[in-house]
Amino acid sequence: MINRLVSITELEAAGRTPEDELDIGSVALILAAVANPEARQEPYRRHLKKLSAEVAAYVSGYDGPVPLSLQHEALVQVIHKRYGYVGTDDCFDDIEAANLMRVIDQRRGLPVAIGILYLHAARHVGWSAAGVDFPGRFLLRLDAEDGRIIFDAFEGGTTLTAPDLRRALKAMEGPTAELDPIHYRKASFRDVLLRLQNNIKVRQLGARQPSAALKTLGTMVALAPDHADLWREMGMLHTRLNQIPAAIAALEECLLRGVSEPIRYQTSALLQKLRSRLH
Template sequence: MSGAPEHYDPEACARFLRELGASGERVLPIAEAALALASFERPRVAPRRYREHLGVLARDVGRHPGASGGVAEWVRALNEIILLKHGYSGDDQTYDDLQNANLMRVVDRRKGLPVALGILYMHAGRAQGWETVGLAFPGHFLVRLSAGPEQLILDPFHGGRICTAPELRELLKATTGSSSELQSEYYTPV
């Protein structure tokens, strides 16, 4: 598989994304894929500084004291670095603005949709070697961190809070309707 293009080249970006989709890999370089997609909207903007910023996020998380702890400490490290140090937040004022899905614009603005913030969390967590996945939760992107039997689900959009089963049920009902109930497939990695 070719690497992500250094400069915007529509053919190279499309080839990179096709190769990712066909790779069959269980864990994809999701942040690189998001930058390739973002470059279609911003063809004159070089992805280099965004890659560098992703590297800084990963480095800062790795240097956080919680990085050597358990899953709860990992969540604390991610939250303190991504949300507090670097100032990211969910954009609840202009939620439907397409900028909130473009990773380049999310980095520039420091706010975005749950999935865009989740990509930052997954990138920084995976850079540490942590099992970090996005979940197929209906209507709202969530991230799960795992180490053996220890697992925590967090919501990057709402301050990186750790979600309990009752909170997940409440979120599900708020996004899909009051008759909805939690199902095992909602915890499937995507």
């Protein structure tokens, strides 16, 4: 219990950290530690540091700015080929595939979890890498002076051309769908971490484990306390569990943040009903 409380405190500190200072790999390990309070973070932190160091060593002989193709090659050679990180279809049914500690143990995980390893290493080497919320699949992008690469960490770092992305989009959204810049827009590191946790929460809800989902949602709120939608969802889950005072507190937090008028109206109406149940 003490270890879990320490990890929650660390998450709250991450929630106050500016985006450009957020260490995505370290925060993902904190999230994993909340779910596994008996596990020690340090061996996993050493592994992340080793990945970054080996990626840097791979390009150490290159003089000048590292070309985009070599950046991608270094990441794939170290993370996928040397250490064997890859996705498998059964990952999508495994809640542990979104826990970075278990991903490191097993060398397999969900697209976003494996992607975090690439993002962490690239950031520590000084390269511009980001997640991409492409429909149906979490992808990665690398940007450098000589261009941009979109690739799939789940598939061993396979690069995706515009025709590849167009085909994938049409398969997901229908034959009339067309690529738009929004489809390869960068996701913030915080949003990537929220996506990681959302994978866990969705699976817990699907397994009819609302109490577990509420704990996961608590980690998301700690990491992104300004997200009104998370507070509202927390209030709804507390309501479902008949935890009325906690539901009221969460919904009040939601209203303190910027929400649309329809959401404000619905939330205020629900609050009124919940308050009446306390009397």
